Amino acid sequence: MSFADKTLTCRDCGMDFVFTSGEQEFYAQKGFANEPTRCPSCRQQRKASNGGRSYSERNGYGRNDGYAGGRGSYGGERQMYTTTCAACGREAQVPFMPRGDKPVYCSDCFQDQRRSSGRNRW
Incomplete structure (x- = not known):
């Protein structure tokens, strides 16, 4: 050509x-x-x-840092929120602002919930 x-x-x-x-x-x-x-x-x-x-x-597409909202090319830390776990009552750090209309779990209880509901795809 x-x-x-x-x-x-x-x-x-x-x-x-x-x-x-x-x-x-x-x-x-x-x-x-x-x-x-x-x-x-x-x-x-x-x-x-x-x-x-x-x-x-x-716009957050194509990042290869493991997950969309984590620490990546923008260099900042992800904002975490402190709440109380609905299952065990311990303090939990979560990457979203709890709204109060749904239970929020600590990491351990969240994994237990996933295992018991059969949603362990990872």
């Missing part, structure tokens, strides 16, 4: 930029179906304003 330089207009700044034949070949090799809509400087500026993170990273 033969590629030729194309002049495109940036959707952010309105300036024309060249989508080179080499860039087109790269896009084709990667399977990208769409041409770029931003000039290189606007792309760079957009990356910088997002901290260099992609859409999926900014």
